[in-house]
Amino acid sequence: MSVDSIRVSQKEPQVSTDMLQRMYELMWMMRQLDRRAVALQRQGRLGTYAPLEGQEAAQIGSALALRVQDFVFPSYREHAVAYVHGMPLKRILLYWNGRYDGAMPPEGVNLFPVSVPIATQIPHAAGAALAAKLRGLDQIAVTYFGDGATSEGDFHEAMNFAAVMELPLVFFCQNNGYAISLPSRKQTKVQRIAEKATAYGMEGVTVDGNDVIAVYLAMREAVAKAASGGGPTLIEAVTYRMGSHTTADDASRYRDASEVEMWKARDPILRAENALRERGAFSEEWVTQVRKHAEEIVTEAILDMQSEPPVTLDQLFDHVYRDMPKELAIQKQEALSRQAKGESVRG
Amino acid sequence: MSVDSIRVSQKEPQVSTDMLQRMYELMWMMRQLDRRAVALQRQGRLGTYAPLEGQEAAQIGSALALRVQDFVFPSYREHAVAYVHGMPLKRILLYWNGRYDGAMPPEGVNLFPVSVPIATQIPHAAGAALAAKLRGLDQIAVTYFGDGATSEGDFHEAMNFAAVMELPLVFFCQNNGYAISLPSRKQTKVQRIAEKATAYGMEGVTVDGNDVIAVYLAMREAVAKAASGGGPTLIEAVTYRMGSHTTADDASRYRDASEVEMWKARDPILRAENALRERGAFSEEWVTQVRKHAEEIVTEAILDMQSEPPVTLDQLFDHVYRDMPKELAIQKQEALSRQAKGESVRG
Amino acid sequence: MANTTLIGAITDALRIALQQDERVIILGEDVGKNGGVFRATEGLQEEFGETRVMDTPLAEAAIIGASIGLAVNGMIPIAEIQFLAFAYPAYEQLVSHVSRIRMRSQGRFSAPMVVRAPYGGGIRAPELHCDSPEVIFAHVPGLKVVVPATPYDAKGLLLAAIADPDPVLFFEPMRIYRSFREEVPEGYYTVPIGKARVVQEGTDCTVFAWGAMVPVALQGADLARKQHGISVEVIDLRSLSPLDRDAIRDSVMKTGRAVVLHEAPRHAGFGAEIVATINDLALDALMAPVMRVTGYDTPYPLFALEDAYMPDAARVAEGIVQAMNYEIGARL
């Protein structure tokens, strides 16, 4: 068990420069998306949004280590994971605009919808991993959650299930130091979330969550282990949320500016930039290109999101059950006739 | 942390012979009660009952280490704990006869009623310990539960609360090897339940649960630690339930006779007898006296239980709220008039 | 045809489902070697192996939560909760996830699964084994709630539940697990979910019941007939969600009087929904208030008091007679 060691990627040059550039591109793009989303929310053009800034390395490093067939069960802040795993940016934005398209990955993308109630997605991952095992699939399940989630019963029950059933599963905890306003030291008495794995007889790994390569390597190892029958791993990626909990939150109420400054210096994108520079793979041209590209993609996604047709009442009624019960069909008719009378549905 | 060492009491002669004799007496008495209760159930004179045979040392050793003011939150099998902490035997029996008197300790006895839903009592203990701490009382809380209970979310959440809040609390797990039919190795991947304490930054102790002195000493230490502000401890007492899970269960369906035989050799009463013999404090006269006394007490409790007056409808209606809502008062009147018309209340 | 009990019919249905469809698995506490605490899964692990009939750790939220993952990833889990009152810790998973995954993903994912749980009182069981919290599940859109009252229905409804594309909660009235036998067809058949059953026709008053209260309804009807010559229709709702509102309307339109019977406390119990359904669809025919014969508004008591708590035939007959004797307008 490597619970107490924060892995340092520099010792392990197992990542190609191409890959590192790809990581950088993705981190840059997601940061753009994130900042634009916060701005859109301020303008009233997006609902409450949960920003990820600061956690790009943890999310992208881990998601890049997954295979397309692996099944991801995210919390609500894993926009970058979702994107890397195949969810279009437009849909990610639509979710935060209160639209179901955002909870619906394209066919073939094994991504469960966002789970808002904390830790509730973790047992789902255990079930999916069990299904993969029973069906003999070359597939693992991965679940993402925060430091706060580890206090919930669902985390515990799922960890225990996975360990005792030796499931192909990676528990990926982004320890960003806070659960809304609660600092980790008031959340748990252990120094490292990864220590919690001990209680289940599971391997726990702590990784520097702002080091994209370190995260990638730790995840790749855990995925390989799970896929080859080695059972589950708990990975703790130590990171920091630079912004507020959501756009409805004001982090300055409970965090010191000095702490935020300290973490700014550990910025994951800067770190990747430095790593690229060391390899001589960072140029102004290249990065200008990267930024321009990101800008384009993000802008396009936002425009796409905004030009989405209004929602229809079908989305409210048609998928409660596969076959609509009679009473619900009557209610749908009533709703349609109310709508026809002039009440409109917000889009 | 002494997670991996099963403490051996013989090395620590910190228990007086008087105390050891008292332990023996209590164990003997509770075994009598237990066997009589099983017999009563077979005769239809008691409801479903959860026998404790085999777990006398774990229960009595630990309960004797408590102070009268300490607040106990038991599961459903802790009849011996309840008795040692001040609950009359008669009431213990009444509970298993479906009577509320059995869930109501005498004034001054800080014993919460039996908790049937597994692990749900554990957070209560955290709350009581927090109250003691906030009020500055010289009181700790103790909660009892089984190996199976450690898989429930409530166990986890309460352990975390207690550790992070440094509560005066002892978590006492009787690991009797089974949760109904599920053997511990299918319940959890760790060898020792006490290892689970690590996840919370709590001390975990495994003790030979069939060695009454060892249990007593471990508990005394944990109680002293909690009482002096040292925070919570998880104690695992390794023991075995000799009988079935309840009188509605048939343990032979899922346990080998050879396993049961092996544990018979580790009988806690026999072990205490040997310890007394070593100290020259065990004689046939004495033990005859002990048995006779136990017999008398238990028989008296059973007779008392059986001569209890029939229950009244007051017990159904009067304590749902302190002040009976109007609608409930109407319902009580209806029930009373139905009863007057000839329907009787089973007692 | 086999002469079997309600629980025997359940075991039969489970065996058929395991045989027919490889995706079907059973999971829960003590369902394996022990065959469940009521023996509903008796012999199934031996027959189908540990990967089809799996004992889980003691954790209801995880049993239901994992079932969702199993279902969205290609399996058809049948989860057993040992007693329905122990499903409370899984309520979150049921409400926030099981019931919503189809809608949340607009059909991209779904959770075809069955949750079986014995429930109800009357067998001198220990505390908290006897709750009848049907209403808290029936209220949740996206779930179906089914309660069989006969061996025939138990088998047919359970097989329908397993075949259903949506999650079905299947509540088993343990009081009548073994209280009578009936001929049940061998092999596969289903009873449609959402259709009530007219147990006995009558013209003066309808009694609505489900599960273990159906035999009580019949006894009460019998008393009312013998003592007062009242002709009572008895309807077994079988499914609380979806509810067969047409059957409720049709019967009350005919009889003009109704009694609702359930074990749960009255206040905001499922009986209120039946009264409201009659209000919605058959108010004009109603010649007396619908009588609610239910548990009192107290927790289900320890068993020394359960006979006083549980509705019985006398109370049903009392409700029927009250409905018959009611004079419209008397209270105005």
Added chain:
Amino acid sequence: MANTTLIGAITDALRIALQQDERVIILGEDVGKNGGVFRATEGLQEEFGETRVMDTPLAEAAIIGASIGLAVNGMIPIAEIQFLAFAYPAYEQLVSHVSRIRMRSQGRFSAPMVVRAPYGGGIRAPELHCDSPEVIFAHVPGLKVVVPATPYDAKGLLLAAIADPDPVLFFEPMRIYRSFREEVPEGYYTVPIGKARVVQEGTDCTVFAWGAMVPVALQGADLARKQHGISVEVIDLRSLSPLDRDAIRDSVMKTGRAVVLHEAPRHAGFGAEIVATINDLALDALMAPVMRVTGYDTPYPLFALEDAYMPDAARVAEGIVQAMNYEIGARL
């Protein structure tokens, strides 16, 4: 008198309770430095210290479970659940323990405590923040369920809840946390739990509502008056358990028609209990079926659809008009 919002009145009540009684403590997620996600506990930790206003780890079952232990051991805990939909994991503790400890111990122990939780929709909140599951709590004997609709009531009912010898669930309609202000007395006063409030008198039809639906009821009543000259009585139930059945009876005996309004899905929602209460006590006066204007039988949707889902004034007026236009016997 202070001019304050509903949430301001709650903060005021909490401050008074903390001042008055040393046993009172507040616990929950983010209630301390952050003052709660809605700022209901703003400034209280600073004023009373970390031992009176305590941030807890993220674990609802433990928050409620620990509150029981606190209460039986001499404290009066006020637990905050961040949003009511996150109380589901604590449902077990509420049903199996909070509600039963007095009865189980025949009064030897009791759990005087308050659980506060914002609830309901209409504010474009993220998914699963908007459920209105009142009925699943109102059904549970041993609990009281209170919902304020005005700043005055919020303060008085909350202080009554804190003084109550039994556990009270206090559900706060977040949609009207800050939507209007009203004069509220300074200092201590209580509003009795279990008494409904006649918001507006009327003669033709009664609308029953609570929480954020009370203003909607008033708007709907206004529409009905303006467009159709209908005189509508509006009653704010304030407490769903105990329910003021007399107030329901009295009003319907007078008006003869009723509309029940709530956000939750209709099926087995609390509206059914109101219909059933009218059936029990005022059927003879009823000139039309009670109309249920409620959320549809779907999960509370993502917010792009919430306006379509939530009952509004137009739907209330529609319900009133339907009740007025109903011809008795037309369906026979």
